[in-house]
Amino acid sequence: MTYEKPSVTVDCVVFDDRDRVLLIRRRHPPFAGQFALPGGFVDPAETTEAAARRELREETGLEARDLRLVGVYSKPGRDPRGWTISIAYLVTTDAAAPKAGDDAAEVEFRSDWHEIDLAFDHNEIVRDAIKLRGG
Amino acid sequence: MTYEKPSVTVDCVVFDDRDRVLLIRRRHPPFAGQFALPGGFVDPAETTEAAARRELREETGLEARDLRLVGVYSKPGRDPRGWTISIAYLVTTDAAAPKAGDDAAEVEFRSDWHEIDLAFDHNEIVRDAIKLRGG
Secondary structure (H helix, E strand, O other): OOOOOOEEEEEEEOEOOOOOEEEEEEOOOOOOOOEEOOEEEOOOOOOHHHHHHHHHHHHHOOOEEEEEEEEEEOOOOOOOOOOEEEEEEEEEEOOOOOOOOOOEEEEEEEOOHHHOOOOOOHHHHHHHHHHHHOO | OOOOOOEEEEEEEOEOOOOOEEEEEEOOOOOOOOEEOOEEEOOOOOOHHHHHHHHHHHHHOOOEEEEEEEEEEOOOOOOOOOOEEEEEEEEEEOOOOOOOOOOEEEEEEEOOHHHOOOOOOHHHHHHHHHHHHOO
C-alpha cells in the first residue's frame, strides 16, 4: 500500500532580549519578498530538531541553543505549494547579530511582527510561541 | 527543486482511570503481533489532530475528547519502512470499552506497558506523555 506523502518543514521562533521576533524576508516564492520565520525543509538524514538548527544557521547565521516544541501546523491549504506540515520550535540562541544567508534576502528582529502579514500561518505560530513562553 | 518526502504518522497515548495505557496488537508488519500505540498515516485532507482522532476511532472504537501534543519523533531509522516522522498526542476519551478494529488485532489497556517492548519508539512516547501529564 502506498500513501501520499507531505512535505515537512521546520520553523524557528527566536526572541531577542527586547522580545522582538527574528524574521527573514523570503527570497523565493511562495510569499517572495514577504517576512516569515526562518525555516525550511527537513532532510531525510536528520531529526526535525537538527533541521531547525541547520535552517536557522543557514538563513540567519545564528546558532540554536535550546529548542522547545511549539506545535505542529497541518491545516490543508496552509502552503500554496501543496500538502506541507510544519513543526515549529521556540529557539534560544546566544546573543549575536543575525546575518541573512541562503533563502533569506534580509533578516532582522522586529517588534512590530503582529502588524506584519507574515508568510504562511507564521503569525499564528508566533502567537503560540508567546503562549508557550508564558508571555 | 524537489525534495524527498517522509511518511507522516500520528500516535495516540490514552490512559484510563487506573493509569493503564491503551495498546493495540499490530496486525501487519512491521512489528506484526507486537504491541503498539494506536495510530497510523495522516491523510492529505486532514490535520494531524483529525488523523489522530480518526485512527483512534478506527483501531479502538474510542472517541477522542482533548488532544495535547506530546512530541515529534523523527530519529532516522525509527521505522524500518523508511523515513517516517510521527506526531504523538496525549488523548482523553470518554470512559468506554475499546474494541479492536482495522489494523489492530487486539486492543487493551495495560498497566505493564513498561515491561513490554513496544513497536517503534513507542516506549519513549509513553514516557514523554507521562512527563507531559505531570505523572
